[in-house]
Amino acid sequence: MIDRKRRRILVIGADGADPGLLQHLIEAGQLPNLARLRARGVCAPLLTAFPPVSPVAWTSFLTGVGPARHGVRDFVTKAPGAYRPTLGMFTVTAGDRGLPAYHSRRQVPALGQITTAAGRQSFTLRVPGDFPPHPVDGRVLAGLGMPDLVGSFGTSALYTAEPDAERFDRVKARPQIKPLRLTADGWLQGDLDGPAGTSSLLTCRIEGDRLHVAASADDPTILATLVPGQWSDWLSATFFLAGNAQVEGIYRLKLVRLAGRSVDLYRTPIQCAPHAPLYPLTAPPELAHRLADALGPFATLGLPADQAGLQQGLISLETFLESADGAWEEQAAIVRHLLVNEEWDLFIAHYFPIDSAQHMFWRAMDPAHPAHDPGEAARFGDQIARAYRWVDRQVGELLALAGDGVTAIVVSDHGGAAIRRWFYLNAWLEAEGYLQATPGKKGRLRMDWARTRACGFGTGGIFLNVRGRDPQGLVPPGDAYQALRDELAARLLGLADPETGQPVVKAVLRPEEVYPGVNPGHVPDLSLALAPGYALGRGESLGQVRAGPVLETNRTWWSGGHEGPYLPEDIPGVLLMAGPGIPSGAHLDAPRIVDVAPTILHLLGLDVPAHMEGRPLIRSSSSSQL
Amino acid sequence: MTERKTKYTTISIPRELYRRVEGIIEGTGFRSSTEYIVYLVRQAVIAIEADRQLIHSLPYMIPGADEEGP
Numbered sequence: 001m002i003d004r005k006r007r008r009i010l011v012i013g014a015d016g017a018d019p020g021l022l023q024h025l026i027e028a029g030q031l032p033n034l035a036r037l038r039a040r041g042v043c044a045p046l047l048t049a050f051p052p053v054s055p056v057a058w059t060s061f062l063t064g065v066g067p068a069r070h071g072v073r074d075f076v077t078k079a080p081g082a083y084r085p086t087l088g089m090f091t092v093t094a095g096d097r098g099l100p101a102y103h104s105r106r107q108v109p110a111l112g113q114i115t116t117a118a119g120r121q122s123f124t125l126r127v128p129g130d131f132p133p134h135p136v137d138g139r140v141l142a143g144l145g146m147p148d149l150v151g152s153f154g155t156s157a158l159y160t161a162e163p164d165a166e167r168f169d170r171v172k173a174r175p176q177i178k179p180l181r182l183t184a185d186g187w188l189q190g191d192l193d194g195p196a197g198t199s200s201l202l203t204c205r206i207e208g209d210r211l212h213v214a215a216s217a218d219d220p221t222i223l224a225t226l227v228p229g230q231w232s233d234w235l236s237a238t239f240f241l242a243g244n245a246q247v248e249g250i251y252r253l254k255l256v257r258l259a260g261r262s263v264d265l266y267r268t269p270i271q272c273a274p275h276a277p278l279y280p281l282t283a284p285p286e287l288a289h290r291l292a293d294a295l296g297p298f299a300t301l302g303l304p305a306d307q308a309g310l311q312q313g314l315i316s317l318e319t320f321l322e323s324a325d326g327a328w329e330e331q332a333a334i335v336r337h338l339l340v341n342e343e344w345d346l347f348i349a350h351y352f353p354i355d356s357a358q359h360m361f362w363r364a365m366d367p368a369h370p371a372h373d374p375g376e377a378a379r380f381g382d383q384i385a386r387a388y389r390w391v392d393r394q395v396g397e398l399l400a401l402a403g404d405g406v407t408a409i410v411v412s413d414h415g416g417a418a419i420r421r422w423f424y425l426n427a428w429l430e431a432e433g434y435l436q437a438t439p440g441k442k443g444r445l446r447m448d449w450a451r452t453r454a455c456g457f458g459t460g461g462i463f464l465n466v467r468g469r470d471p472q473g474l475v476p477p478g479d480a481y482q483a484l485r486d487e488l489a490a491r492l493l494g495l496a497d498p499e500t501g502q503p504v505v506k507a508v509l510r511p512e513e514v515y516p517g518v519n520p521g522h523v524p525d526l527s528l529a530l531a532p533g534y535a536l537g538r539g540e541s542l543g544q545v546r547a548g549p550v551l552e553t554n555r556t557w558w559s560g561g562h563e564g565p566y567l568p569e570d571i572p573g574v575l576l577m578a579g580p581g582i583p584s585g586a587h588l589d590a591p592r593i594v595d596v597a598p599t600i601l602h603l604l605g606l607d608v609p610a611h612m613e614g615r616p617l618i619r620s621s622s623s624s625q626l
Numbered sequence: 627m628t629e630r631k632t633k634y635t636t637i638s639i640p641r642e643l644y645r646r647v648e649g650i651i652e653g654t655g656f657r658s659s660t661e662y663i664v665y666l667v668r669q670a671v672i673a674i675e676a677d678r679q680l681i682h683s684l685p686y687m688i689p690g691a692d693e694e695g696p
Contacts, residue, residue: 053686076681084674085681092676094669100676151676152683158696167696172689256696264696307685313695320694359685538689542681556690563686 011348011409016355018415019045019574033396041578047592048414051459051565055129057413062110064597064612068515071107078457085542097242098196112137120345127350133283140283146302148269149249156309159190159265173312194239226255234297248273298330357387358416362560412573414562422537422552425456426545457543460565461524506531530564
């Protein structure tokens with residue numbers, strides 16, 4: 001039984017919430033719940049981690065240490081001792097039945113583990129980088145990192161009987177356009193891709209102005225009937241793995257177009273079914289079953305809004321927004337359900353809508369963005385503010401459900417800013433003679449590692465090709481290594497954008513500063529922080545080089561972000577705290593994201609572990625245990 | 627052509643590495659070093675393919691569209 005006299009803490013993670021935009025929207029009266037919270041508590045910009053990307057920063061939030069200590073250091077990095085990118089969030093090995101097995105990179109305990117060990121009940125819901133869930137962390141629902149059934153971060157598809165039609169010319173992900181084949185008995189069938197190379201069939205039939213989705217050609221039970229623009233509920237598909245093991249996936253469909261016999265049918269990524277997830281979804285595993293029993297199927301993918309589908313030209317902005325809105329509402333229902341029906345002392349719920357909107361709709365909000373268009377602004381200019389309002393509503397509802405005695409913390413991992421220009425680091429390294437490439441397939445460039453001295457991998461990382469460390473290393477360790485680092489740093493800091501005359505690179509950081517104590521070769525030899533307005537071009541993180549200019553104006557929908565990368569002080573998050581233990585209007589002395597976990601532990605009356613780099617932000621007598 | 631010739635190919639590995647595999651095969655249930663090496667390579671390929679699939683599907687890695695889709 002929970003002692004109700006004990007302090008309870010509700011943490012709302014508002015990914016990407018920017019202190020400047022938050023202030024503006026509070027002043028405009030659009031965020032009444034956050035305004036009330038701020039008025040009775042404290043609020044300050046929050047220094048984030050480097051690089052300022054969600055899995056890195058949120059793991060610092062959960063652990064109270066920086067990335068050098070916690071081990072989740074980037075989305076993508078270079079595989080040590082090899083010339084290939086590898087995932088920085090978690091590691092992958094071969095598991096059973098030809099499936100991948102996923103392993104956490106986190107090296108230190110998180111809040112969930114510390115509070116659980118102290119006899120407190122905790123929930124950690126959907127926090128980016130928190131995958132796979134640690135069984136010692138209390139109760140966890142996996143966040144960004146949780147893959148779909150095929151083992152990707154989200155592979156959606158568009159089914160059509162006319163895959164070569166002109167309207168698909170702009171689609172970059174051709175394999176995701178799936179042909180619908182007409183069977184002898186009049187069904188349209190398309191492939192549903194499953195794990196480990198398995199597949200199943202999507203079966204449907206056109207009848208007048210609607211599309212019926214059936215269980216199979218042999219079992220014509222109608223599972224959904226759709227008119228143009230309509231979404232199905234969650235549907236399920238079964239896949240047969242080696243050894244006759246069955247696994248279920250869930251997906252939703254949207255009938256995008258139906259004109260005569262011509263049909264375009266969008267399918268979300270096929271996701272792990274929550275009542276029997278193929279990959280680890282919750283800790284303990286029964287939590288997923290309980291949620292599925294209470295709420296029915298729900299999106300389990302860590303990043304359920306189909307940003308990738310929008311990037312690839314597979315879906316319209318309206319379809320993207322509909323898919324995102326549906327996922328956010330589902331998640332909000334899960335959070336409310338657990339908040340009300342389960343016992344807890346620490347409840348952490350993470351929400352993605354603000355970050356998602358800032359990435360995709362910045363250009364519609366910002367008249368100074370090079371891709372701003374007044375017509376688009378009329379359609380989508382309010383989307384970012386709408387995301388803040390949505391989070392504000394969640395704050396209001398959760399606080400009402402949790403009751404007055406709860407200490408509330410709203411925290412973001414970084415802010416948001418316009419991306420006006422792309423910087424292609426590897427194209428620059430090639431132009432300056434540090435990187436060599438030869439013509440490869442399909443007009444692409446192929447790295448020539450035997451003649452390359454430096455290459456970019458990850459969010460602003462530069463890896464030198466070091467003799468004795470890398471397979472074809474040619475930079476001698478010692479003085480030559482140091483001299484090359486100094487030369488690169490000086491030249492990058494002197495790089496000016498010919499269009500503006502402004503510096504592109506604001507700082508060049510050494511691993512001794514960013515990743516003290518980590519083995520060389522496991523982290524970049526140099527890390528760039530770009531000037532505001534610039535971000536690394538796509539593909540740069542993967543150790544690829546493209547034929548093209550070094551700098552390019554951003555005309556894409558991915559028009560805002562935080563992943564430049566920028567110095568932590570250039571893209572701060574926000575910290576807002578109110579309630580028992582938080583003196584109203586208290587001054588927060590330059591809070592950092594590593595300070596939040598110690599603050600939470602202190603508010604709960606628990607000791608702050610000595611290994612934590614942060615310190616409690618509130619130290620008044622009122623913060624002692626109630 | 628025999629089925630073995632159509633389904634299999636020959637690769638060379640350093641003799642020293644082959645001897646090390648022979649040294650650790652005992653008790654594994656594998657009938658030959660070749661069978662064990664095929665198993666090890668298959669495990670490595672599954673892991674690298676899975677890693678690649680994740681990396682290339684990250685929205686942050688995908689070149690952006692300047693037009694929306696259908």
